[in-house]
Amino acid sequence: MRRLALEVAVFVRSIWLQYVALFQWATINGYIAYKLLLPVTQILFFVELGVYATGRQNALYFALGNALQLTANAGIFGVIATVANERQYGTLPLLLASPANRLVTFLSRAIVNVIDGIATVVVGLVITVILFGLDLHRANLPLLGLCVVVISLTTAGLGLMFGSIGLVMRDAIILANVVYYLLLIVCGINFPVSRLPFVLQLVSYSLPLTRGVQAAREAAAGASIGQVSGLLAGELMIGLLWALGGYALFRILESWARRGGLQEAY
Amino acid sequence: MSLIRAGWRAFVITIRMRVISTWSYLSWLVFPMLFTIVGLYVLSSGGASSSRLVYGVLGGGLIGYWSVAYLDAGNSIQDERWSGTLEQIFATPTPIWVILFGKVCAGLVFGLVSFLPNAALAYFGFHAVLPALDPWKFVISLGVLTLSFFCIALTLAPLFALWRWAFSMLNGFELGVYILCGFMFPIAALASWAQGVAGVLAPTWAVRALYASTVMQGPHDFTLWWLAAIGLSVVYLAGAYFLYGLVEREARVSGELALA
Amino acid sequence: MPAIEARRLRKTYKTTRGVFRREKVERVALRGVDLAIEPGELFGVLGPNGAGKTTMTKIFTTLLLPTSGAATVLGLDAVHDQWALRRRIGFVFGGDRGLYWRLSGLDNLRYFADLYRIPPEVTRKRIPALLERLGLAGRERDRVELYSRGMKQRLHLARGLLNDPEVLFLDEPTIGLDPVGARELRVIVRELADAGKTVFLTTHYMFEADAICDRIAVIKGGEIVAEGTPSSIKKVVQDQGVVEFEVVGMPAERVAGLRGLQGVKSVAVVDHELAQVVTIHCSSPADVMTQLGLVLDGMSLEKVSSREPTLEDAYVQLIGESS
Numbered sequence: 001m002r003r004l005a006l007e008v009a010v011f012v013r014s015i016w017l018q019y020v021a022l023f024q025w026a027t028i029n030g031y032i033a034y035k036l037l038l039p040v041t042q043i044l045f046f047v048e049l050g051v052y053a054t055g056r057q058n059a060l061y062f063a064l065g066n067a068l069q070l071t072a073n074a075g076i077f078g079v080i081a082t083v084a085n086e087r088q089y090g091t092l093p094l095l096l097a098s099p100a101n102r103l104v105t106f107l108s109r110a111i112v113n114v115i116d117g118i119a120t121v122v123v124g125l126v127i128t129v130i131l132f133g134l135d136l137h138r139a140n141l142p143l144l145g146l147c148v149v150v151i152s153l154t155t156a157g158l159g160l161m162f163g164s165i166g167l168v169m170r171d172a173i174i175l176a177n178v179v180y181y182l183l184l185i186v187c188g189i190n191f192p193v194s195r196l197p198f199v200l201q202l203v204s205y206s207l208p209l210t211r212g213v214q215a216a217r218e219a220a221a222g223a224s225i226g227q228v229s230g231l232l233a234g235e236l237m238i239g240l241l242w243a244l245g246g247y248a249l250f251r252i253l254e255s256w257a258r259r260g261g262l263q264e265a266y
Numbered sequence: 267m268s269l270i271r272a273g274w275r276a277f278v279i280t281i282r283m284r285v286i287s288t289w290s291y292l293s294w295l296v297f298p299m300l301f302t303i304v305g306l307y308v309l310s311s312g313g314a315s316s317s318r319l320v321y322g323v324l325g326g327g328l329i330g331y332w333s334v335a336y337l338d339a340g341n342s343i344q345d346e347r348w349s350g351t352l353e354q355i356f357a358t359p360t361p362i363w364v365i366l367f368g369k370v371c372a373g374l375v376f377g378l379v380s381f382l383p384n385a386a387l388a389y390f391g392f393h394a395v396l397p398a399l400d401p402w403k404f405v406i407s408l409g410v411l412t413l414s415f416f417c418i419a420l421t422l423a424p425l426f427a428l429w430r431w432a433f434s435m436l437n438g439f440e441l442g443v444y445i446l447c448g449f450m451f452p453i454a455a456l457a458s459w460a461q462g463v464a465g466v467l468a469p470t471w472a473v474r475a476l477y478a479s480t481v482m483q484g485p486h487d488f489t490l491w492w493l494a495a496i497g498l499s500v501v502y503l504a505g506a507y508f509l510y511g512l513v514e515r516e517a518r519v520s521g522e523l524a525l526a
Numbered sequence: 527m528p529a530i531e532a533r534r535l536r537k538t539y540k541t542t543r544g545v546f547r548r549e550k551v552e553r554v555a556l557r558g559v560d561l562a563i564e565p566g567e568l569f570g571v572l573g574p575n576g577a578g579k580t581t582m583t584k585i586f587t588t589l590l591l592p593t594s595g596a597a598t599v600l601g602l603d604a605v606h607d608q609w610a611l612r613r614r615i616g617f618v619f620g621g622d623r624g625l626y627w628r629l630s631g632l633d634n635l636r637y638f639a640d641l642y643r644i645p646p647e648v649t650r651k652r653i654p655a656l657l658e659r660l661g662l663a664g665r666e667r668d669r670v671e672l673y674s675r676g677m678k679q680r681l682h683l684a685r686g687l688l689n690d691p692e693v694l695f696l697d698e699p700t701i702g703l704d705p706v707g708a709r710e711l712r713v714i715v716r717e718l719a720d721a722g723k724t725v726f727l728t729t730h731y732m733f734e735a736d737a738i739c740d741r742i743a744v745i746k747g748g749e750i751v752a753e754g755t756p757s758s759i760k761k762v763v764q765d766q767g768v769v770e771f772e773v774v775g776m777p778a779e780r781v782a783g784l785r786g787l788q789g790v791k792s793v794a795v796v797d798h799e800l801a802q803v804v805t806i807h808c809s810s811p812a813d814v815m816t817q818l819g820l821v822l823d824g825m826s827l828e829k830v831s832s833r834e835p836t837l838e839d840a841y842v843q844l845i846g847e848s849s
Contacts, residue, residue, distance in 0.1 A: 052318075191311055519591050
């Protein structure tokens with residue numbers, strides 16, 4: 001029992017250290033701006049746009065969609081920034097050569113970003129709810145919370161894929177930026193997926209967020225867990241597929257790198 | 267004369283650096299188009315009214331123009347800090363405002379180009395057009411808008427040199443202006459305190475005139491809007507005068523320019 | 527009138543530490559430096575990292591304001607006359623940062639020529655001449671990122687010479703260069719001084735200062751601890767000799783024994799692979815040599831030698847003494 005407690009403590013501390021390392025560049029002012037000002041402004045922009053186009057009664061629709069999309073910010077950029085940092089400080093080869101279980105290494109990197117993502121969404125939502133006086137009294141709040149957790153996990157799964165790509169592609173962060181904003185278009189954040197051309201709808205449903213956002217909107221309207229379980233299961237499945245794909249890519253790239261095939265990896 | 271040459275060279279060098287930088291294509295080409303797409307989808311949600319779609323035609327371009335015009339000079343200060351050249355250019359006999367003048371102008375050029383792909387996307391993708399364009403008023407409004415962007419960028423750019431943390435703060439301001447200056451929706455929808463803040467931002471008035479020049483229904487008071495934008499821009503420049511003095515002094519006290 | 531002068535120059539940096547409980551920290555970089563460098567001199571400032579060399583250079587090049595005291599270059603105040611001064615001085619900081627890597631060497635030079643407000647007709651002649659002089663001709667249209675470290679450093683020097691400065695500041699210019707590149711750079715710097723330019727050079731390599739400088743100041747902890755020609759600095763250890771030997775395993779009490787010998791000033795033990803190199807500074811090497819056997823009875827000494835002190839010995843003693 002004591003041993004378990006000790007291991008948990010070590011794990012928690014390593015996550016905390018990872019978090020500090022992730023934002024070591026930031027002063028407290030910079031951190032607040034980055035974690036608060038940018039996300040909230042982004043939500044406000046789309047909510048105001050949506051309210052102008054479709055009426056104030058739809059504010060919650062836009063607030064939820066855009067707040068949840070922010071998990072992708074933490075998931076995608078967090079993982080990719082970790083890899084980029086390791087490259088910059090020259091610790092990437094150490095990571096690849098370390099005998100530690102690489103899945104654990106990999107996941108501990110993702111978990112920091114999941115926690116970060118959840119925090120971002122909660123803060124973003126709370127501020128938007130207050131600013132727009134949104135009505136959540138019918139909402140199934142525990143279920144909404146569950147949706148937030150699920151989406152944070154699934155977008156981090158997508159992030160793992162980009163983390164792997166980041167191993168070989170110096171400019172992966174650019175790709176991540178484009179994908180991040182593409183999610184705004186294809187995942188039903190600001191308008192229903194059904195309005196997209198058919199091909200893009202296929203893309204929508206192969207990405208995280210799409211089903212999760214739908215489930216969250218239903219939870220906010222008072223749905224029970226039974227009504228959205230299908231959506232959430234699908235969301236988790238997609239996230240898992242992306243994470244597995246990312247891990248597989250990681251292993252392939254790692255073995256290439258060790259055979260000296262990937263100079264770029266270092 | 268030699269100062270004009272120095273500013274011109276800073277302009278040319280900035281353009282060349284931007285042409286070979288992948289990031290710069292994101293900021294003036296890719297991001298604005300993504301915003302345009304979302305904007306047009308949302309604006310066409312509640313039954314397409316052409317006066318609303320106008321915001322989709324020009325909104326993405328405005329966003330692109332603003333982010334490039336405003337952030338490029340600041341970002342390039344940040345780049346110069348990373349590459350260690352910030353200190354070098356600071357130590358030359360050319361005042362830093364001359365160099366930033368050149369950099370900001372380079373941003374304006376890229377930003378103006380940003381309108382074209384977005385308008386094309388709106389036309390071909392969503393059949394959205396500017397219903398009643400008054401070319402002269404449009405061009406003058408765009409000129410006034412350019413002046414206001416120029417003055418804000420030139421005024422705020424030295425803050426990037428002075429405070430590294432300003433980077434994220436000033437990035438937030440970039441997004442805030444999308445909302446406050448009515449780039450993609452009129453500010454009449456905003457809370458009254460927000461409208462108050464918007465009123466002291468020069469682009470608000472220029473953007474208002476710009477959109478007014480594309481639709482018939484009035485009432486329009488172009489002269490007032492133009493004068494408001496120009497007047498505010500001049501006030502910013504006065505502030506810039508003090509900021510540059512502060513930066514020249516503070517940078518030499520703290521040695522911040524050298525830090526990466 | 528000296529070309530470069532500092533009077534009671536002090537610089538204190540104020541920084542804040544900590545995230546939540548802000549704590550103001552003051553760090554003193556220069557504590558009252560006095561210097562006078564004559565026109566045409568090649569003056570070396572020698573000191574360990576963090577001694578204040580870079581701070582001093584930056585104050586003279588108008589990049590930093592001193593907290594108190596005066597700094598003048600060519601009779602111009604480095605605090606208030608910065609615009610006039612910047613036109614007449616050049617500076618090069620070591621390392622390969624500070625260039626636009628994605629532009630060609632030529633573009634880098636043209637850009638800075640305009641920032642230094644040099645008339646175009648002058649630039650047109652001067653850039654090719656500098657490229658030729660610094661061995662960059664033929665590569666000027668390549669991007670800087672393709673240059674070797676040595677080439678980058680020579681490009682830095684070309685940039686520093688664009689305005690044909692009367693005074694040139696070089697802050698650790700050979701840092702990170704390979705021995706050949708460093709020697710080439712030293713030759714060029716010496717030639718510049720011979721051609722009449724005043725050169726202010728900082729370094730932490732004693733042999734570099736010894737090889738090319740007319741005069742040297744040794745700086746430590748923001749203070750000048752010695753100043754003079756290389757040979758006058760060596761006088762610090764003039765009446766001393768050095769005994770060196772290698773030994774495997776050097777117990778502390780034996781070191782103490784050596785220190786106790788008559789005429790021994792200092793004993794330094796440095797690990798070298800599996801053995802230790804012992805360096806003894808003393809007034810009479812011959813006496814120490816004869817007593818070694820007594821103190822180190824039973825130990826096998828290798829490569830025992832005695833030699834004249836070098837500038838490095840003087841430097842080590844100066845830096846060690848004031849700590």
